Amino acid sequence: MAYLSTRDFLDDKAYLDRWQYTLRTGELDLSWMNVATERIACRPQSPRRGLTFRDLDVGSYGFSEMPEIIRENRSFAPRGAAMPDGLPDAQADVNLKSEVWAYNVEGYYEEAMSRQWNATTDIPWAELAEIELPETIGKAYAQLLTFLTEVEMIATDVPAKWLGRLNADFFEVKNFIATQAMDEARHAEVFRKRALTTGFGLMCASPHNENNLKFLRDGDSFAEVSLGLHLQAEGMVLTLFRFSEFISPTEADKKLFRLVMQDEARHVGYGMQHLKWVIDHFPEKRETIHRYLDEAENFVFGAGYCTEVTEPFIILAGKGLKRENIAEGIRITRRFQLKQIEEYFERLTKCGLPERRERSKLARARELMQAALDTPVGS
Amino acid sequence: MAYFAHKDFFSDTGLYELVQRVMSGELTLSWYQPGTEPARCRPASAARGLTYADCNVGSYGYDAIPEFVRGKNSMAARGSLLWGTLPDIGYTVNRKSDVWSANVVALYEEAKTRRWAPAVDIPWSALAGSARPPVLEAATAQVCTVLEEIALVAMEAPGRWVYLINQEFLEVKSFLCGQMLDEARHVEVFRKRALTGGQGLKRASVPVEQALRELLAADTYPRTSLGINVVLGGLQVALFRHLAAIADNDADRRIFTLSLQDAARSVAYGVGALRCHLAAQPHQAHALCDHLLETEHTIAGVLGSPELCEPLIILSGGGLEAEQRGRGAARLRQWLRQTVDELFARLRHAGLGSYPQESRLPACFAAALAA
Numbered sequence: 001m002a003y004l005s006t007r008d009f010l011d012d013k014a015y016l017d018r019w020q021y022t023l024r025t026g027e028l029d030l031s032w033m034n035v036a037t038e039r040i041a042c043r044p045q046s047p048r049r050g051l052t053f054r055d056l057d058v059g060s061y062g063f064s065e066m067p068e069i070i071r072e073n074r075s076f077a078p079r080g081a082a083m084p085d086g087l088p089d090a091q092a093d094v095n096l097k098s099e100v101w102a103y104n105v106e107g108y109y110e111e112a113m114s115r116q117w118n119a120t121t122d123i124p125w126a127e128l129a130e131i132e133l134p135e136t137i138g139k140a141y142a143q144l145l146t147f148l149t150e151v152e153m154i155a156t157d158v159p160a161k162w163l164g165r166l167n168a169d170f171f172e173v174k175n176f177i178a179t180q181a182m183d184e185a186r187h188a189e190v191f192r193k194r195a196l197t198t199g200f201g202l203m204c205a206s207p208h209n210e211n212n213l214k215f216l217r218d219g220d221s222f223a224e225v226s227l228g229l230h231l232q233a234e235g236m237v238l239t240l241f242r243f244s245e246f247i248s249p250t251e252a253d254k255k256l257f258r259l260v261m262q263d264e265a266r267h268v269g270y271g272m273q274h275l276k277w278v279i280d281h282f283p284e285k286r287e288t289i290h291r292y293l294d295e296a297e298n299f300v301f302g303a304g305y306c307t308e309v310t311e312p313f314i315i316l317a318g319k320g321l322k323r324e325n326i327a328e329g330i331r332i333t334r335r336f337q338l339k340q341i342e343e344y345f346e347r348l349t350k351c352g353l354p355e356r357r358e359r360s361k362l363a364r365a366r367e368l369m370q371a372a373l374d375t376p377v378g379s
Numbered sequence: 380m381a382y383f384a385h386k387d388f389f390s391d392t393g394l395y396e397l398v399q400r401v402m403s404g405e406l407t408l409s410w411y412q413p414g415t416e417p418a419r420c421r422p423a424s425a426a427r428g429l430t431y432a433d434c435n436v437g438s439y440g441y442d443a444i445p446e447f448v449r450g451k452n453s454m455a456a457r458g459s460l461l462w463g464t465l466p467d468i469g470y471t472v473n474r475k476s477d478v479w480s481a482n483v484v485a486l487y488e489e490a491k492t493r494r495w496a497p498a499v500d501i502p503w504s505a506l507a508g509s510a511r512p513p514v515l516e517a518a519t520a521q522v523c524t525v526l527e528e529i530a531l532v533a534m535e536a537p538g539r540w541v542y543l544i545n546q547e548f549l550e551v552k553s554f555l556c557g558q559m560l561d562e563a564r565h566v567e568v569f570r571k572r573a574l575t576g577g578q579g580l581k582r583a584s585v586p587v588e589q590a591l592r593e594l595l596a597a598d599t600y601p602r603t604s605l606g607i608n609v610v611l612g613g614l615q616v617a618l619f620r621h622l623a624a625i626a627d628n629d630a631d632r633r634i635f636t637l638s639l640q641d642a643a644r645s646v647a648y649g650v651g652a653l654r655c656h657l658a659a660q661p662h663q664a665h666a667l668c669d670h671l672l673e674t675e676h677t678i679a680g681v682l683g684s685p686e687l688c689e690p691l692i693i694l695s696g697g698g699l700e701a702e703q704r705g706r707g708a709a710r711l712r713q714w715l716r717q718t719v720d721e722l723f724a725r726l727r728h729a730g731l732g733s734y735p736q737e738s739r740l741p742a743c744f745a746a747a748l749a750a
Contacts, residue, residue, distance in 0.1 A: 002596035002597075002598060003592050003593055003595075003596035004593060005589040005590060005592065005593045005676070005677065005680060006589055007589070008676045009586065009590070009676040009677070009679040009680040009683060010675070010676040010679050010739045010740075010743055011676070015586070015679075015683060016679070016683070016743060016746075018683075018685075019679070019683035019688065020746050022685070022688055022689065022692070022708070023688070023708055023711060023712050023715070023748070024708070025705075025708065026692055026696070026701070026704030026705045026707060026708035027704070028685075028689045028692065028693070028699075028704065029685050029689065030689065031582075031685075032521050032581050032582040032685065032686050032689065032690075033514075033517050033518075033521070033581070035581055035582045037579045037580050037581060037582075038579045039577060039578055039579045040574055040577070040579050041507075041574075041575055041576065041577040042571070042574045042575050043503075043504075043507055043575070044503055044504065047504060049498065049499070050496075050497075050498035050499035050500075050501075050503065051497070051498055051501070051503040051571050051575065052498050053567070056570065056571065056574050058574075061574060061579070061580065075583065075588055076528045076531045076532055076583070076588050076591065076592075077528065077583035077588070078524060078527040078528060078531070078570060078573075078580055078583065080579070080580050081524050081527075081580040081581065081582060081583045082580075082581065082582040082583065083582075083583050084582060084583065084585055085585075086585040086589075087583060087585055087588050088588050088589050088592040090592065110498055113496040113497070113498065113564070113567075114496050114498070114499065116491075116494045116496075116560075118428070118491045118492065119491075120427070120428035120429055120430050120488055120491065120492075121427075121428035121492075123428075123429070125421070125422050125428060125429035126421065126422050126425045126429075129419060129420070129421040129422075139411060143410050146456060146459050149456045150454055150455055150456045150459065151454070153454060153546065153549075153552065154454060156541065156542075156552065156556055157454075157541060157542035158542070160537070160538040160541045160542050160556075160559065161538070161542040163534070163535060163538035163559070164535040164538050164539050168531055171531065171566055171570075174531075174534065174563070174566075175563040175566060175567060177538075177559075178534060178538075178556075178559040178560050178562070178563035179560060179563065181538075181541070181556040181559050181560070182556045182557060182559065182560040184556070185552065185553040185556035185557070186491075188456075188549065188553070189431070189553060192434070192456060192549075193420070193429050193434060195418075195456075196418045196419075196420040196434050196436075196439060197418075197419060197420050197421070197429070198419070199417060199418070199419040200417055200418070201415050201416050201417050201418035201439065201458065202415055202418075202439065202456050202458045202459040202460075203410055203413045203415060203459060203460065204409075204410040204413045204459060204460045204462060205453070205455035205456070205459045205460060205461050205462065205463075205465065206455075207462065207463030207464055207465050208463075210453045210454060210455065210465050210466050210468075211384060211385070211466050213453075213454055213466075213468070214382050214466045214468055214469075215382045215383070215384070217382075217468060217469070217542070218381035218382040218469075219381070220381055295383060295384070298384050298387060298388050298389065299384055299388075301388045301389055301394075302384060302386075302388035302391070302394065304388070304394050304395075304397060304398040305394060305397065307397070307401060307406070307407045307409055307410065308409070308410035310401060311401065311406045311407065311408065311410070312410070314401075314406065315406075321406075323404070326404050326406065327404065330402055330403075330404060333402075334402065361389045365389070372402065
């Protein structure tokens with residue numbers, strides 16, 4: 001056992017005597033009843049929206065008044081509750097608000113709770129299973145789906161790894177992490193199921209991307225991990241989902257990508273609002289952020305090795321393997337890749353990091369890609 | 380940063396050449412003939428949709444997962460072709476009978492179907508202007524304070540393990556994600572309930588938190604599941620059921636009924652996982668019994684805490700008058716008896732029949748329940 005309670009309750013005579021006396025007689029101590037916590041009665045500001053965490057942002061219970069450093073609560077005590085002596089140390093590693101907080105995190109959580117969809121029933125599987133995709137398109141699509149089901153659960157594992165390390169006072173963030181874990185499990189599920197209904201099954205794993213997943217998983221701090229996962233990786237995946245909707249072989253597949261995009265946008269939103277919070281409150285962290293992004297972008301650029309991702313995209317975009325299909329597919333794929341990188345820099349600019357573009361090797365690579373866009377395929 | 384790429388790709392001429400070739404139309408198609416099993420899964424029931432059970436086919440299915448998962452340490456999807464140099468992600472739970480349960484797939488599907496949102500699925504406006512006596516509101520607020528503490532721990536438990544469990548056990552990991560969401564929902568709903576009654580939060584509980592911390596700190600996943608899903612989950616089921624039964628308003632009845640639904644899934648998984656574990660590793664029964672004997676005092680820590688016991692007596696009896704407290708104490712004694720009996724029954728059903736015989740709980744409760 002890694003932790004033992006300060007006492008064995010079944011050996012503590014005073015504890016047991018008191019409990020037994022209470023149960024036998026109904027005589028109560030009631031010291032908990034008059035603790036000096038704030039008396040409030042929160043109400044929904046909008047009956048349609050219901051009672052949200054924002055409605056609970058009141059006084060000592062709220063997140064607005066939460067200080068940067070959580071000094072008092074190292075236990076599981078709910079924020080604002082009376083904390084008697086003797087509460088155990090929950091061993092939270094993250095006790096700085098700026099490490100985890102994001103503007104509107106409470107809004108993202110509430111949205112996630114109301115927008116949970118079901119991969120089992122919300123996709124017309126019976127209809128999809130009867131669709132025979134041409135071999136070229138079917139294999140390319142199955143390969144794209146294999147990549148997507150492979151990478152999705154990193155966004156479960158990584159935030160979950162940090163959930164228990166965050167101070168209990170950050171429960172809005174913990175709750176958001178829990179919704180993200182479920183979102184990503186659903187994404188892994190829907191992409192796996194779709195691959196297994198194409199007639200082709202799963203295809204090849206993606207070694208380079210696996211190394212990128214490990215990079216994300218092994219981040220040193222929650223802030224670093226959130227930057228890499230939520231903003232950079234999921235941001236690029238969001239663009240990929242949009243293009244995947246565009247190149248999807250059926251209407252049901254387009255619906256599938258619209259649903260996953262909805263979830264992904266929330267995660268990216270959290271990542272952006274977290275970075276914005278950090279830049280607004282702690283501008284001295286800029287250099288640390290840049291150094292992290294240097295390596296994150298190295299992995300992004302190295303994804304050029306992932307022909308098991310790029311080539312299916314080309315085939316799906318061009319709708320085939322003939323010369324003219326490939327030429328069209330490459331044209332669309334180049335635009336997608338440019339869009340992916342451009343949107344990444346736009347997000348960073350919106351978060352208060354406009355200088356990233358100047359500093360980034362990825363930005364220079366993008367310029368080369370833009371030049372290549374003007375060059376006909378095959379020349 | 381703990382992990383770096385093995386090279387600076389921006390200086391990798393091989394990469395530039397490959398990208399040039401591919402984007403000039405020379406596709407490698409290295410992935411095109413993977414040799415993996417073709418599959419065309421279909422829903423067995425159109426109404427039910429395409430479940431993981433429908434995808435339990437061939438090398439893709441969970442039935443095909445071996446007891447010991449060797450050589451698969453990445454996040455590659457089960458059944459896909461492994462090639463190249465895949466990293467070791469760092470999973471420490473790689474044995475099927477340490478995590479699996481026969482009902483885990485069904486429970487995951489149920490978790491998705493039975494989702495609810497506290498913001499809108501509880502009639503909060505019904506509590507506004509309620510004429511409920513302040514003493515009952517205070518007791519409710521105190522119970523909800525403790526339930527929020529319990530939910531925070533119960534949310535953390537799956538989070539501690541999900542990233543350590545091998546990705547081959549996708550269905551279990553997905554269930555754990557559902558469990559995290561369930562407990563996040565409980566954190567939310569109990570906090571909201573405490574902050575709508577005019578009382579605010581009350582007192583965190585030292586014995587409850589000490590007990591929970593010990594359950595959370597179990598060394599292995601099977602022990603964690605036993606402590607959190609079977610023991611603590613069983614207490615949650617009993618508490619929610621009782622609180623739903625004695626609720627005097629629609630909002631509370633709904634809160635506790637919906638929460639009960641969620642907690643029952645955790646218990647079902649925990650019992651199922653224990654059965655699976657002991658079926659494959661029968662020698663663990665003795666060790667798990669020992670673990671229960673060492674940790675069973677945490678049950679007394681939770682149930683005997685004044686922050687939980689006293690408000691339950693008030694709510695069970697309907698108030699603070701002597702007669703009400705007497706009635707409440709009597710109901711709570713009966714409830715305790717039933718709760719412990721249920722725990723023992725679950726453990727016997729799961730294969731730990733020797734534990735109840737050695738447990739100190741009956742002797743402890745005998746004195747308390749004799750009235």
